Amino acid sequence: MTTLSPDRPLHLGVVGGGAWGTALAQVAAAGGPVTLWARSAEVVDAINRDHANPAYLPGVALSPAIVATTDSAALQSCDALLLVTPAQHMRDVMAGLPMGDRPLILCSKGIEAGTQLLMSEVAAECRPDAPIAVLSGPTFAHEVAAGLPTAVTLACEDDALGERLANRIARSSFRPYRSADVVGAEIGGAVKNVLAIACGVVSGHGLGQNAGAALIARGFAEMARFGAAKGATSASLAGLAGLGDLVLTCSSTASRNFSLGVGLGRGERAVDLLAHRRTVAEGAATAPVLVETARALGVEMPIAEAVCALLSGDVAVGAAIEQLLTRPLTPEHRL
Ligand SMILES: NC(=O)c1ccc[n+]([C@@H]2O[C@H](COP(=O)([O-])OP(=O)(O)OC[C@H]3O[C@@H](n4cnc5c(N)ncnc54)[C@H](O)[C@@H]3O)[C@@H](O)[C@H]2O)c1
Numbered sequence: 308m309t310t311l312s313p314d315r316p317l318h319l320g321v322v323g324g325g326a327w328g329t330a331l332a333q334v335a336a337a338g339g340p341v342t343l344w345a346r347s348a349e350v351v352d353a354i355n356r357d358h359a360n361p362a363y364l365p366g367v368a369l370s371p372a373i374v375a376t377t378d379s380a381a382l383q384s385c386d387a388l389l390l391v392t393p394a395q396h397m398r399d400v401m402a403g404l405p406m407g408d409r410p411l412i413l414c415s416k417g418i419e420a421g422t423q424l425l426m427s428e429v430a431a432e433c434r435p436d437a438p439i440a441v442l443s444g445p446t447f448a449h450e451v452a453a454g455l456p457t458a459v460t461l462a463c464e465d466d467a468l469g470e471r472l473a474n475r476i477a478r479s480s481f482r483p484y485r486s487a488d489v490v491g492a493e494i495g496g497a498v499k500n501v502l503a504i505a506c507g508v509v510s511g512h513g514l515g516q517n518a519g520a521a522l523i524a525r526g527f528a529e530m531a532r533f534g535a536a537k538g539a540t541s542a543s544l545a546g547l548a549g550l551g552d553l554v555l556t557c558s559s560t561a562s563r564n565f566s567l568g569v570g571l572g573r574g575e576r577a578v579d580l581l582a583h584r585r586t587v588a589e590g591a592a593t594a595p596v597l598v599e600t601a602r603a604l605g606v607e608m609p610i611a612e613a614v615c616a617l618l619s620g621d622v623a624v625g626a627a628i629e630q631l632l633t634r635p636l637t638p639e640h641r642l
């Protein structure tokens with residue numbers, strides 16, 4: 308196990324001042340010191356001065372114990388770092404900040420475009436000596452920051468380290484469940500974002516609740532096939548980071564991915580919808596690389612393929628739905 312002092316609460320660093328980084332800093336601040344690093348001086352000033360992050364987490368009163376900074380050297384005093392920047396920027400962030408070999412808790416949900424790598428695989432390339440954990444699950448940032456009850460998966464191959472990290476972030480309203488299946492935790496979070504776009508399309512196009520439920524179930528079948536091909540356990544995919552997060556994100560316009568799908572379902576173009584966003588909808592970047600990876604692995608993912616075609620503008624929404632519904636009939640259960 309990595310040597311971490313047993314005598315004091317771990318000093319956690321949070322890398323990323325978006326909604327999720329801020330919410331995780333709020334949780335962590337209740338159990339010990341927290342330093343939040345963000346690129347934006349405006350975000351850092353608001354957190355330090357007003358104990359608020361109106362740009363990314365409006366309406367939430369933050370703990371005054373959160374110390375925010377744009378100075379990456381401040382991360383040197385941290386025992387472990389939670390990485391919470393968008394997945395497509397994770398490699399640059401890992402390469403650019405002084406992270407050393409302290410444990411990294413990966414909290415972003417996506418697959419890297421161009422390399423088809425999960426965040427743990429990117430970390431293994433950029434920081435080969437750093438122990439890795441993954442935190443994932445059904446977690447709308449505004450609910451977590453407001454102290455509403457939430458459960459997550461904390462996956463780490465080193466169970467002693469996983470236990471130490473879980474104990475450090477646990478609250479009565481924030482309950483981490485440990486797992487050794489890092490890849491399973493990551494795949495759930497990355498794939499559900501793409502499927503949430505599809506569920507948004509169902510809603511935006513007015514296809515009804517039967518279709519929404521069918522899409523969650525058939526989407527889960529795609530997630531399970533993809534996860535099996537990547538070595539994830541079926542228990543992980545049926546857990547918080549897989550099915551749990553899929554159900555949450557496919558059910559609410561509080562999800563950025565679902566909302567993007569609603570716009571697509573109404574016939575708006577992805578390029579226009581994405582141009583007006585300040586916040587990240589990870590599924591838009593993950594969909595093409597997920598489809599590419601699935602094809603390379605020989606895994607059939609027709610819903611993900613349809614999302615990808617809609618995002619690229621290759622197919623109109625009516626045609627995408629028609630294509631999905633007129634595929635040859637198959638048995639329900641196959642891997
Ligand atoms: N918001 C949630 O409820 C939630 C919950 C769980 C997981 N996540 C995941 O956490 C990750 C971050 O999401 P978020 O909601 O905090 O994002 P956000 O949209 O609220 O904020 C994005 C953040 O990324 C920063 N950023 C943008 N480009 C960057 C770059 N090149 N380098 C470094 N930082 C950059 C922005 O400054 C901002 O702080 C995503 O992978 C998301 O899927 C989000």
Ligand SMILES: O=P(O)(O)OC[C@H](O)CO
Pocket residue numbers: 416444445446447448500503552555556561562563564565587588589
């Ligand atoms: O708003 P979304 O779609 O990025 O979803 C946020 C979280 O991942 C939900 O668990």
